[in-house]
Amino acid sequence: xxxxxxxxxxKLYVANIGIENFTLTLQEQNVNTVHVDWSPPAGGDENLAKxxxxxxxxxxxxxxxxxFDRINDSEPMLVDVxxxxxxxxxxxxxxxxxxxxxxxxxxxxxxxxxxxxxxxxYEGLADSLEEAEKLVLNDEIEFVSNHDLDAVGPMTGMIxxxxxxxxxENKTFGNIAYTTFNEGLGKVxxxxxxxxxxxxxxxxxEKEFAPVMKSTLKSSGPIALKVIMAKxxxxxxxxxxxNNGATSMMVRELMPHIVKTxxxxxxxxxxxxxxxxxxxxxxxxxxxxxxxxMDAVKGIEYSTVVTAMSRNGTNFGxxxxxxxxxxxxxxxxQPEGLYFPxxxxxxxxxxxxxxxIVETVGVGGFAMGSAPAVVRFVGASSVDEAVQYSKDMxxxxxxxxxxxxxxxxxxxxxxxxxxxRKVVETGILPVINTGMAHKKPGIGQVGAGIVKAPSQxxxxxxKALGEKM
Amino acid sequence: MVHNVIKKNKYFxxxxxxxxxxxxxxxxxxxxxxxxxxxxHNKVLMQDSGLLNKEQAAxxxxxxxxxxxxxESQEVVDEALKLLxxxxxxxxxxxxxxxxTYKTFDQAIKETPEANLSVVSIPGRxxxxxxxxxxxxxxxxxxxxxxxxLEDEIALKDxxxxxxxxxxGPDCGTAIINGVALGFANVVSRGSIGLTAASGxxxxxxxxxxxxxxxxxxxxxxxxxRDLSAEIEGRMMLFTLEALANDGATEVIGLxxxxxxxxxxxxxxxxxxxxxKPIVACFLGGDPDLFKGTDIIGTTTLEEAAYAxxxxxxxxxxxAISNSPLHEETSGLHDKIPASNAPYVRGLYTGGTLAYExxxxxxxxxxxxxxxxxxxxxxxxKDLTTSRENTILDMGEDYFTEGKPHPMIDPKQRAERIxxxxxxxxxxxxxxxxxxxxxxxxxxxxxxxxxxxxxxxKRSDIAFVASxxxxxxxxxxxxxxxxxxxxxxxxxxxxxxxxxxxxxxVLKKRGVING
Numbered sequence: 001x002x003x004x005x006x007x008x009x010x011k012l013y014v015a016n017i018g019i020e021n022f023t024l025t026l027q028e029q030n031v032n033t034v035h036v037d038w039s040p041p042a043g044g045d046e047n048l049a050k051x052x053x054x055x056x057x058x059x060x061x062x063x064x065x066x067x068f069d070r071i072n073d074s075e076p077m078l079v080d081v082x083x084x085x086x087x088x089x090x091x092x093x094x095x096x097x098x099x100x101x102x103x104x105x106x107x108x109x110x111x112x113x114x115x116x117x118x119x120x121x122y123e124g125l126a127d128s129l130e131e132a133e134k135l136v137l138n139d140e141i142e143f144v145s146n147h148d149l150d151a152v153g154p155m156t157g158m159i160x161x162x163x164x165x166x167x168x169e170n171k172t173f174g175n176i177a178y179t180t181f182n183e184g185l186g187k188v189x190x191x192x193x194x195x196x197x198x199x200x201x202x203x204x205x206e207k208e209f210a211p212v213m214k215s216t217l218k219s220s221g222p223i224a225l226k227v228i229m230a231k232x233x234x235x236x237x238x239x240x241x242x243n244n245g246a247t248s249m250m251v252r253e254l255m256p257h258i259v260k261t262x263x264x265x266x267x268x269x270x271x272x273x274x275x276x277x278x279x280x281x282x283x284x285x286x287x288x289x290x291x292x293x294m295d296a297v298k299g300i301e302y303s304t305v306v307t308a309m310s311r312n313g314t315n316f317g318x319x320x321x322x323x324x325x326x327x328x329x330x331x332x333x334q335p336e337g338l339y340f341p342x343x344x345x346x347x348x349x350x351x352x353x354x355x356x357i358v359e360t361v362g363v364g365g366f367a368m369g370s371a372p373a374v375v376r377f378v379g380a381s382s383v384d385e386a387v388q389y390s391k392d393m394x395x396x397x398x399x400x401x402x403x404x405x406x407x408x409x410x411x412x413x414x415x416x417x418x419x420x421r422k423v424v425e426t427g428i429l430p431v432i433n434t435g436m437a438h439k440k441p442g443i444g445q446v447g448a449g450i451v452k453a454p455s456q457x458x459x460x461x462x463k464a465l466g467e468k469m
Numbered sequence: 470m471v472h473n474v475i476k477k478n479k480y481f482x483x484x485x486x487x488x489x490x491x492x493x494x495x496x497x498x499x500x501x502x503x504x505x506x507x508x509x510h511n512k513v514l515m516q517d518s519g520l521l522n523k524e525q526a527a528x529x530x531x532x533x534x535x536x537x538x539x540x541e542s543q544e545v546v547d548e549a550l551k552l553l554x555x556x557x558x559x560x561x562x563x564x565x566x567x568x569x570t571y572k573t574f575d576q577a578i579k580e581t582p583e584a585n586l587s588v589v590s591i592p593g594r595x596x597x598x599x600x601x602x603x604x605x606x607x608x609x610x611x612x613x614x615x616x617x618x619l620e621d622e623i624a625l626k627d628x629x630x631x632x633x634x635x636x637x638g639p640d641c642g643t644a645i646i647n648g649v650a651l652g653f654a655n656v657v658s659r660g661s662i663g664l665t666a667a668s669g670x671x672x673x674x675x676x677x678x679x680x681x682x683x684x685x686x687x688x689x690x691x692x693x694x695r696d697l698s699a700e701i702e703g704r705m706m707l708f709t710l711e712a713l714a715n716d717g718a719t720e721v722i723g724l725x726x727x728x729x730x731x732x733x734x735x736x737x738x739x740x741x742x743x744x745x746k747p748i749v750a751c752f753l754g755g756d757p758d759l760f761k762g763t764d765i766i767g768t769t770t771l772e773e774a775a776y777a778x779x780x781x782x783x784x785x786x787x788x789a790i791s792n793s794p795l796h797e798e799t800s801g802l803h804d805k806i807p808a809s810n811a812p813y814v815r816g817l818y819t820g821g822t823l824a825y826e827x828x829x830x831x832x833x834x835x836x837x838x839x840x841x842x843x844x845x846x847x848x849x850x851k852d853l854t855t856s857r858e859n860t861i862l863d864m865g866e867d868y869f870t871e872g873k874p875h876p877m878i879d880p881k882q883r884a885e886r887i888x889x890x891x892x893x894x895x896x897x898x899x900x901x902x903x904x905x906x907x908x909x910x911x912x913x914x915x916x917x918x919x920x921x922x923x924x925x926x927k928r929s930d931i932a933f934v935a936s937x938x939x940x941x942x943x944x945x946x947x948x949x950x951x952x953x954x955x956x957x958x959x960x961x962x963x964x965x966x967x968x969x970x971x972x973x974x975v976l977k978k979r980g981v982i983n984g
Contacts, residue, residue: 003633004712007609008688012649013583015574015608017599018590019484021878022613022652023568025907026588028944031649034577034584035568038591038599039480044508044531395573426573427478427532455532 099157100312111192114441118194337449612638660685905939
């Protein structure tokens with residue numbers, strides 16, 4: 001009876017699970033109390049609860065542990081700059097890769113349509129946006145999901161035939177992933193802008209910037225992206241909304257080799273001005289690192305670990321390891337946050353982009369606690385609230401990263417390896433820091449904020465895997 | 470007109486929501502209202518009461534909050550919605566100011582490993598997994614939830630026993646541990662009397678009377694209402710008996726329950742033989758001869774149990790209850806009994822065990838009492854909306870609490886019933902309880918006073934009889950509550966037993982029964 005009789009002589013410390021009134025009466029009596037704001041597993045949905053029971057299985061645990069280990073063992077290295085037409089499977093002049101799962105033209109949102117029309121002009125397939133649209137309506141353009149090209153792109157995520165790409169190799173597992181260069185801020189194609197200046201910028205990236213980066217990387221040798229990401233967390237980045245630290249670190253890596261391989265001073269000025277003028281330069285590199293890591297986790301039988309989260313502006317799709325390349329989709333949510341002067345929530349397009357790969361790998365919204373500077377921008381009212389977001393994410397992942405740690409949270413690892421089961425069970429949804437595009441084509445970014453992944457994606461995914469058990 | 474609003478992904482526990490519903494129903498012009506989570510069950514409930522239309526229902530899932538308001542005008546609806554929004558934001562800001570709040574138990578326990586007791590009040594079918602998490606982390610548990618499957622209760626109690634942990638409940642509403650009131654419990658003096666009970670208000674009434682008699686409580690433990698059934702076999706009662714036997718502060722042990730099954734009774738007697746502390750048992754409705762040949766002191770009412778406990782704790786011999794200092798001379802009250810030709814007694818109770826005790830004391834004397842917890846199937850009250858002849862209602866039972874708060878938390882339903890009984894010309898006596906303490910409504914006496922005043926304006930011949938289960942240190946204050954009732958012309962007795970006995974006096978004086 002030792003334990004019971006010890007209770008009688010100890011100070012009471014109560015965990016109250018459920019009715020809040022009981023917590024209040026305990027506090028009136030000055031009793032130490034923590035309150036658990038309980039809500040039913042799977043939102044009280046009994047069928048889902050049954051699926052969760054089925055998935056509460058040793059095979060799933062083992063598979064998820066394997067997935068978690070692979071994420072942590074992965075070493076994404078930036079190795080080269082290559083051309084889309086040379087490396088992407090099945091890439092033709094009229095192929096356009098975009099963010100998120102594929103969908104018919106008529107279901108695409110404004111920014112995505114705008115970016116596509118601009119991309120057609122960029123490829124020289126049409127001289128005007130009107131002509132470009134005719135090509136689309138005549139079914140002369142093929143759309144493909146970036147994820148199926150082993151690639152990712154932010155916001156609309158345009159990847160076309162002539163574009164240069166960063167090439168990243170996962171040294172541990174040998175798989176390759178690609179992404180585009182980040183175009184900078186403001187009116188850019190990733191936010192659906194498609195004017196002549198946008199196209200001109202893309203041409204410069206292709207003709208001038210890409211060759212320099214290629215020779216730079218040849219000189220520098222492979223650059224370890226995870227190392228930069230780990231350092232950037234300590235510099236106040238979460239690598240979705242804020243990449244100031246990571247971009248500076250990256251430029252520091254590149255600079256000696258740029259100067260070494262580039263003699264023309266005017267060109268050098270243009271290159272360095274571009275690199276140093278865009279705080280989000282590293283975003284695409286964080287994304288491609290995430291893609292290289294998560295692709296190594298694909299196809300582990302019975303695993304419920306999420307390997308991709310992505311949005312096409314209409315639907316939000318996720319993939320889980322045990323279900324291969326199947327997208328589980330649901331309508332995207334509207335982000336909440338702050339708007340640039342002159343814009344309001346009325347102007348904002350729903351959530352879009354492949355950039356949620358950074359949350360999939362455990363940074364972005366998952367590491368919000370590390371980035372006090374963007375806390376208010378993404379809609380959190382205090383640093384405590386941001387830390388709470390990161391803590392909540394720990395409840396839906398397999399574990400904590402041993403290498404990506406958050407100094408402001410006593411060096412606790414970022415929540416890593418989203419377990420779709422835990423999302424469904426707790427109702428806690430992955431939190432995503434995101435930019436917001438104007439809902440009309442051709443305008444660009446209007447603000448930034450925070451958005452949650454829709455619960456139905458995770459519900460569909462666990463149901464599908466449940467049927468395979 | 471009925472107005473529906475769906476709030477996506479907004480969760481509140483059902484008690485909180487029922488209090489919200491009740492607050493909007495108080496607004497003038499609101500005919501009826503409900504605020505509920507959109508489970509299928511709740512949606513059907515709301516549709517049946519005409520508070521939810523089909524299209525709206527289809528939009529809401531179990532994670533969504535549904536508001537249904539039937540009101541006279543759009544202005545009233547707007548007022549109600551405004552009040553609700555205020556309630557919602559009070560709730561969330563209250564949390565920030567108060568206890569640390571977590572979304573899951575795992576998260577809470579990770580940050581507060583020093584926690585040693587979980588109080589669990591979630592829908593019963595979810596209770597097992599949450600309680601198991603607590604037990605596995607080495608926390609003792611008080612499980613308030615009801616509707617927990619029998620096999621879950623057995624599994625949880627067996628795990629707890631193997632690991633030397635308390636698992637009080639399911640359906641355990643009251644406990645006092647280390648002087649802390651858990652759930653619905655009163656602020657009583659600490660002392661040498663340890664209690665273990667399968668009944669919530671039974672435990673409250675005994676602990677309160679012990680306090681009034683100058684005794685004190687070391688620990689008051691709950692076992693859950695089903696513990697002494699043949700299926701559960703007294704698992705937790707036997708364990709708590711041993712815990713109290715080993716507790717240095719406990720000198721006398723009190724045991725409160727409805728009569729156990731024969732098998733369980735034998736186990737308890739066997740266990741008691743090995744305990745060298747005096748034991749007082751109150752098996753309500755049980756045969757006092759059950760304890761013949763044992764050292765256990767048998768009693769049949771809660772007051773007698775408390776009296777025997779206090780006497781024993783002072784090392785005195787237990788004598789007749791009429792010697793108790795609490796025993797009220799009713800001759801003074803006698804003169805004030807209003808004359809009436811109305812023959813019947815209507816007992817309206819918020820506390821289940823108090824209702825049961827009243828039923829036991831009245832059933833035979835009145836040749837049968839109708840009830841929703843009837844002693845005899847013949848007297849099952851089929852239509853609970855209308856009392857019949859002599860009736861005692863336990864208003865904490867399912868029929869009254871389906872979608873509505875327990876009357877100890879919100880006494881509104883009981884107050885309405887008091888007025889309803891007064892409209893029945895056959896009602897001669899209204900018998901009431903008034904349970905104070907933590908967890909209970911902030912002023913249950915005021916609710917009774919308001920209803921009694923309204924009733925008296927129509928009928929001056931009804932005798933209202935009540936007892937207050939509370940102490941001077943309860944948040945609601947015993948004396949203040951008693952005085953308010955007396956001022957309203959209610960006959961206030963010190964215990965439930967004495968209140969019931971006074972009802973018999975009233976009936977005798979009026980010649981309804983012999984004596």
